[in-house]
Amino acid sequence: MTRTRKWLVGIAVCLLLLVTAVSLFDWNLARTYIARQVTGATGRSFAINGNLEVHISLRPHIIANDVVMGNASWSKDPVMAQIKRADFRIDLFKLLIGRLAFPEISLSELHLVLEVNNDGTPNWIFSPQDKQSKLPSIDALTIDHGSVEFRDPTTNTDLALELHTLAANKDNPESMVEVTGTGKFKGMQARLQARGGALLTLSNSVRPYPIKATATLGTTQASIDGTLIDPLHFNKEEVNFQLEGSDLALLYPIAGVPLPPTPAYKLAGYLSHSGDIWTFKRFKGKVGNSDMSGDFSVDRGRTPQLITADVESQILDLKDLAGIIGANSGAKTSGKVLPTEPFNLDKLRAADADVRFKGAKIVTGKLPIQNMDAHLTVKDGMLKLAPLNFEVAGGQMVTEITMDGHKSHMATHADITAKGLNLDQLFPGSKLNESSAGTMGGRAKLDAGGDSISQMMGSANGEAALIMDGGTISELLLRLSNLDIANSFLLLLGGDKQIPIRCMVANFKAVAGDFTVQDLVLDTSKVNITGEGHVNFADESLHLKLVSKGTSLAALRGPIIITGSFMKPSVSPDMDEVVARGGLAVGLGVLTAGIGALLPLLEFNKKKNSRCAALMIHAKSDAGIRQSDIAPH
Numbered sequence: 001m002t003r004t005r006k007w008l009v010g011i012a013v014c015l016l017l018l019v020t021a022v023s024l025f026d027w028n029l030a031r032t033y034i035a036r037q038v039t040g041a042t043g044r045s046f047a048i049n050g051n052l053e054v055h056i057s058l059r060p061h062i063i064a065n066d067v068v069m070g071n072a073s074w075s076k077d078p079v080m081a082q083i084k085r086a087d088f089r090i091d092l093f094k095l096l097i098g099r100l101a102f103p104e105i106s107l108s109e110l111h112l113v114l115e116v117n118n119d120g121t122p123n124w125i126f127s128p129q130d131k132q133s134k135l136p137s138i139d140a141l142t143i144d145h146g147s148v149e150f151r152d153p154t155t156n157t158d159l160a161l162e163l164h165t166l167a168a169n170k171d172n173p174e175s176m177v178e179v180t181g182t183g184k185f186k187g188m189q190a191r192l193q194a195r196g197g198a199l200l201t202l203s204n205s206v207r208p209y210p211i212k213a214t215a216t217l218g219t220t221q222a223s224i225d226g227t228l229i230d231p232l233h234f235n236k237e238e239v240n241f242q243l244e245g246s247d248l249a250l251l252y253p254i255a256g257v258p259l260p261p262t263p264a265y266k267l268a269g270y271l272s273h274s275g276d277i278w279t280f281k282r283f284k285g286k287v288g289n290s291d292m293s294g295d296f297s298v299d300r301g302r303t304p305q306l307i308t309a310d311v312e313s314q315i316l317d318l319k320d321l322a323g324i325i326g327a328n329s330g331a332k333t334s335g336k337v338l339p340t341e342p343f344n345l346d347k348l349r350a351a352d353a354d355v356r357f358k359g360a361k362i363v364t365g366k367l368p369i370q371n372m373d374a375h376l377t378v379k380d381g382m383l384k385l386a387p388l389n390f391e392v393a394g395g396q397m398v399t400e401i402t403m404d405g406h407k408s409h410m411a412t413h414a415d416i417t418a419k420g421l422n423l424d425q426l427f428p429g430s431k432l433n434e435s436s437a438g439t440m441g442g443r444a445k446l447d448a449g450g451d452s453i454s455q456m457m458g459s460a461n462g463e464a465a466l467i468m469d470g471g472t473i474s475e476l477l478l479r480l481s482n483l484d485i486a487n488s489f490l491l492l493l494g495g496d497k498q499i500p501i502r503c504m505v506a507n508f509k510a511v512a513g514d515f516t517v518q519d520l521v522l523d524t525s526k527v528n529i530t531g532e533g534h535v536n537f538a539d540e541s542l543h544l545k546l547v548s549k550g551t552s553l554a555a556l557r558g559p560i561i562i563t564g565s566f567m568k569p570s571v572s573p574d575m576d577e578v579v580a581r582g583g584l585a586v587g588l589g590v591l592t593a594g595i596g597a598l599l600p601l602l603e604f605n606k607k608k609n610s611r612c613a614a615l616m617i618h619a620k621s622d623a624g625i626r627q628s629d630i631a632p633h
Contacts, residue, residue: 027052027053028052030052031047034046034052038069041126042069043126044070044071044072045068045069046069046070047067047068048064048065048066048067049066049067049068050064050066050067050085051063051064051065052064058093059090059091059103060090061087061088061089062087062088062089063085063086063087064083064085065084065086067082067083068081069081071113071123072121074117074121075113075123077115079111080112080113080123080124081110081111081113082110082111083110083111084109084110085106085107085108085109086105086106086107086108087105087106087107087108088102088104088105088106089102089103091103100136100137101136101139102136102137102138102139103139103140104138104139104140104142105138105140105141105142106141106142106143106144107142107143107144109144109145110145110146110147111146111147111148111149112146112147112148112149113148113149113151114149114150114151115149115150115151116154118153118154120154138200140175140198141165141198141199141200142165142167142175143163143165143177143199144164145162146162146163146164147162147163148161149161150183155185155186156184156186157183157184157185157186158184159181159184159185159190159192160181160182160183161180161181161192162179162180162181163177163179163180165177165198165199174197174198176197176198177196177197177198177199178194178195179192179193179195179196180192180193181193185217185254186217186253186254187253188220188253188254189216189217190215190217191216192213192215192216193213193214193215194211194212194215195211195212195213196209196212196213197209197210197211202231202232204230205230205235206229206230208227208228208229208238209228209229209231210226210227211224211227211231211239212225217254218250219245219246219247219250220243220244220245220246220250220251221243221245222241222242224237224240224242224271225239226238226239226240226271227239235273235274236273236274236275237271237272237273238271238272239272240269240271241268241269241270241271242266242267242268243265243266244264244265244266244267244285245264245265246263246264247261248261252350256300256305257298257351258350258351261322262287262288262320262321263287263288263319264288265285265286265288266286267280267283267284267285267287267292268284268285269281269282269283269284269285270282270283276300276301276302277298277299277300277301278297278298279297280295280296280297281295282294282295283295283296288317288320289317289319289320289363290313290316290320291313291314292311292313293312293313294309294310294311294312295309295310296308296309296311297309298351302352304349304350304352304380305350305351305352306351306352307352307353307354307355308353308354308355309353309354309355309356309357310355310356311355311356311357312357312359312360313357313359314359314360314361315360315361315363316361316362316363317363318362318364318365318369336566336567337540337565337566337567338452338453338454338457338458338537338540338566339452339453339454340452340454340455341452342451342452343410343451343452348378348383349380349381352377352378352379352380353377353378354376354377355375355376355377356376357372357373357374357375357376358372358373358374359372359390362390367392367393367426368392369390369391369392370390370391370392371390371391372389372390373390374387374389375387380406381404381405381406382402382403382404382405382406383401383402383403383405384400384402385400385401385402386401386402387399387400388400392426393422393423393425393426394420394422394425395418395420395421395422395439395440395441396418396419396420397416397419398416398417398419399414399415399417400414400415401413401414401415402414407449409449409451409455410449410450411447411448411449412448412449412450412456413446413447413448414444414445414446414448415445416442416443416444416445417441418441418442418443419441420439420441421439421440422438422439423438423439423440423470426440438468438469438470438501439469440466440467440468440469441466441467442464442467444463444464445463445464446460446461446462446464446510447461447462448460454537458513458538458539459512459538460510460512460515461510461511461512462509462510463509463510464508464515465505465506465507465508465519466505466507467503467504467505467506467612468501468503468504468505468612469503469612470501500524500525501522501524502524502612503521503612504521504523505519505520505521505612506519506520507519507520512538513536513537513538514534514536515534515535515536516533516534517531517532517533517544529546529547529548530547531544531545531546531547532544532545532547533545533562539565540565540566541564541566542562542563542564542565542569544561544562544563545561546559546560546562547560560572
């Protein structure tokens with residue numbers, strides 16, 4: 001035997017004796033030493049209460065039974081982790097170069113407690129250095145009957161999860177994990193059922209992680225089916241997403257997205273997430289009775305966050321959007337007719353917004369609205385709705401509204417124009433015939449302050465005007481307005497008749513909620529009525545005088561006084577002024593020159609004849625109205 005062969009045989013014998021000694025060694029004697037090392041490194045109690053087995057190879061095989069790790073000192077639960085059986089292998093070569101690597105780990109009956117204390121400190125951070133510590137490499141992880149408790153008193157969350165892994169098969173070439181859970185999330189009852197890829201791929205920041213899950217939080221249910229990129233850091237998601245619940249506003253405590261109150265909804269689309277931007281693309285579904293489709297995104301990286309949406313609807317029920325600025329309950333308080341309930345604008349400063357909406361048909365319960373076009377922006381508490389345009393009653397509404405939420409009482413500016421509204425469509429129950437059916441238009445520019453409709457109208461400054469060409473009015477009302485007692489009595493006996501209106505004009509100037517009449521004229525074939533006075537929206541009081549000129553010899557020629565409140569108006573003749581007025585010229589000639597600018601609102605160029613235009617031209621010499629003031633634009 002050569003000298004070299006003797007050395008090789010000697011080394012082999014030594015290794016054999018070493019392996020034999022190690023294999024015969026009672027590793028239970030090392031449990032105390034191991035426990036001291038782990039406790040010293042983590043600051044937590046640690047024990048292997050069952051048998052410890054070690055099988056030496058290039059990848060040593062270790063089996064530890066009944067492993068227990070203590071919890072943080074502040075926890076009421078003394079145990080953080082308990083494992084009935086831990087079966088794993090260690091890569092010896094990587095260990096020799098200072099890297100801890102596990103080719104495989106198998107855990108049976110794992111129970112893990114993860115919790116956060118009232119200061120926000122988690123129990124899975126053993127020391128400040130652990131936040132930057134690199135996790136060991138694990139090639140394969142199997143869990144049989146695992147359970148996890150998660151508690152966070154700072155968010156009122158308490159969840160119990162059950163999880164186990166599924167081995168790869170012909171349908172699923174890779175192992176998967178199933179998770180079910182119940183409990184409370186942010187104070188809401190929660191349920192979870194999910195199936196995802198292998199647990200170990202969760203830490204892969206590049207490889208897509210497949211997931212299919214359904215979660216219920218209170219009355220809100222969400223389901224996803226797709227892939228997550230870098231799921232441990234939520235950097236990017238690409239999943240089919242379905243969301244349904246009783247109220248979109250309930251998403252605010254869940255996801256921090258301020259949405260208005262709505263009826264029950266169900267939406268489905270494509271959810272993607274990149275960086276701080278979450279996008280719900282190509283969604284379709286229903287909110288209440290309304291269909292919705294479009295794109296929705298939230299940029300959580302901004303302060304405040306930015307909501308961007310582009311939404312379309314074929315049929316929109318206006319009741320479903322009542323919560324956007326706070327629906328009125330309908331209750332009347334303090335004897336007021338106008339709603340006093342404050343607008344619900346608590347979330348106005350929670351996010352900026354840029355929302356566009358197009359609606360083909362809007363259901364209002366009274367008048368059908370078509371082709372709505374709206375653009376809503378919110379920036380630093382300033383809300384702007386421009387435009388808010390739609391078609392109604394054959395005409396068009398053009399609106400711009402600005403609401404400033406910075407002040408103690410919200411400041412509002414409104415610019416509203418109504419063009420060419422057909423009376424037979426605007427009042428479908430009035431039974432107007434072709435000769436009496438006309439058009440209506442109007443304009444209002446108002447600045448107001450307040451947190452309810454009542455407060456806003458009670459502080460409004462600006463102007464409002466209305467012009468109507470056509471329509472009808474009760475002959476009885478005309479007779480009474482003219483104090484035509486005899487003919488009014490005959491109408492009561494023989495039946496009332498509808499008298500065509502040739503033209504009506506009303507023009508008001510508002511100062512601090514007091515709307516003063518600038519022009520008020522009602523022109524019919526039998527009676528002309530003019531008015532003066534004011535309407536106070538601050539105290540909801542009426543102070544109007546109507547003067548009528550008719551042809552009946554029985555007319556007393558006295559004005560009508562309208563006083564009282566919106567809720568209880570009072571109408572009576574002014575007997576002090578009942579005098580003969582035969583020479584009084586009453587009609588459109590009393591109008592101010594500026595009222596001619598209202599004529600284009602009728603869009604009477606659509607009709608062959610316009611009563612208002614003809615009468616205005618006839619009266620322009622008396623009122624000083626230029627032809628250019630009244631010509632259609």
